[in-house]
Amino acid sequence: MHNFFVAGLSGGVGDAVDLSPVQHQLTRVLRVQAGERIRLLDGAGRAFVVEIIAADRRSVSGRIAEITPAPAEPGVAVTLYQCALKADKLEWVMQKATELGVTTLVPLISERTVVRPASALERRRSRWESIVREAAEQCGRGRLPTIAAPADYATVLAGAPGLRLLAWEAATGQPGLIHALGRAELPVRAVSLLIGPEGGLSAAEVELAQAAGWQPVSLGPRVLRAETAALAALAITLAALGELGGLSAVRPA
Numbered sequence: 001m002h003n004f005f006v007a008g009l010s011g012g013v014g015d016a017v018d019l020s021p022v023q024h025q026l027t028r029v030l031r032v033q034a035g036e037r038i039r040l041l042d043g044a045g046r047a048f049v050v051e052i053i054a055a056d057r058r059s060v061s062g063r064i065a066e067i068t069p070a071p072a073e074p075g076v077a078v079t080l081y082q083c084a085l086k087a088d089k090l091e092w093v094m095q096k097a098t099e100l101g102v103t104t105l106v107p108l109i110s111e112r113t114v115v116r117p118a119s120a121l122e123r124r125r126s127r128w129e130s131i132v133r134e135a136a137e138q139c140g141r142g143r144l145p146t147i148a149a150p151a152d153y154a155t156v157l158a159g160a161p162g163l164r165l166l167a168w169e170a171a172t173g174q175p176g177l178i179h180a181l182g183r184a185e186l187p188v189r190a191v192s193l194l195i196g197p198e199g200g201l202s203a204a205e206v207e208l209a210q211a212a213g214w215q216p217v218s219l220g221p222r223v224l225r226a227e228t229a230a231l232a233a234l235a236i237t238l239a240a241l242g243e244l245g246g247l248s249a250v251r252p253a
Contacts, residue, residue, distance in 0.1 A: 001049075002030060002038050003137040005144060009042040011064055017050050019060050026052075026060045037065065041137075043144050045070050070142020072101075074243040077190040079104040079161060082230055083197035084113045084121055084150065089227045091124075091131055097145070098135035100234050101243060104146045105132075110153040112199035121150035153205060157212035162190025164214040167233045168206055169223045171216040177233060180217045181240045181250050188250065191237055195230040 004022045011017060017040070019026060026032045032052050040048040049066040080097055084090055084107050094105055105128075109116050128147050136144050163184050165177060181188070194214060196205075206216060219232055235244065242248030 003140055004038065004040055005043050005133055005137060006040045007043065009040055009046070009048055011048075013064050013067060015064050017048065017062055017064055019050070019062055023060050027055055027057055031055075032060065038062070039140075041070055041142055045073070045142055047071065047142060072140045073142045074101040074103070074238060074241075076188060076238070076241050076243055077103040077161065078234060078237060079106060079190070079192045080230060080234060081106045081108055081156065081160065081192060081194040083108045083110040083153065083195060083201070083226070084115050085198060085226055086114060087124070089198075091128065093227050093230045094128055094147070095131050095135045096231050097234055098132050098141065099139045100231065101141075101238050102145050102234060104148060106148040106156060107150040108153050108156070109150060110197055111202050111205055113197045118150040118152070154208060157194075157209050157214065160192035160194075160212075160214070162192055163188060164192045164194070164209075164212075165233075165237075166194040166201075166206065166209050166214040166216045167219050167229050168196070168216045169200060169219075169229075170203075170206075171218040174216045174218055177217045177219055177236050178240050180215055181237060184250065186250065188241055191241075193230075193233045193237060195226060195233060198226050200226075 006021050032055050034052055034054055036052045038050050047068050047070040048064050050062040051065045053061045080102050107121055238244045240250050
């Protein structure tokens, strides 16, 4: 079933629904036929299953067949603080992080960030929002991840929600990410993950994060590219907390 985010959805089962916001996609791209069903998402946790009543190249109409809680949303809020990467890499991280279940994306400008200042990143917001929306629709998310305004590294560290974990390639002697999650106080409701840029974080930046309550963690013995590290950390976190299917790997002591 195809998914579409549409703002301002209302009505009850049996009511007609305004499909004009997605008319082009339905009639020109998907070429839906009467009797087919689509899912409209209000972005606030509800899913409207809509049956197509009539469709041609100029118009489409439908009625609400069912209203349910939106599927596929993780129970743990994960915020990804990603130091900005080159354009295509950052966009790829945003797309795949959305598919995995990220809640909030925070682009950061760090010491070794290539793209700066923040205003240069902010100009890409409309493209980011389009990428995130399409990814969320494709994978059946019930809510759109929030994309925060690009920020300087040092200004946001202290305000990060939940358990704060910093993936660092030089974290020798530090616990692996899954072990750090296992030692966390349960239940874990929110996790913040911090990933450096292509050139990595400096030792001074890591010390600054530690002073703000971030725990450096290892992602294993191999040095990962920044975009790989972001998705590996997100996947490990969600899997360990039981959000990628199966049982949680995090257990009370």
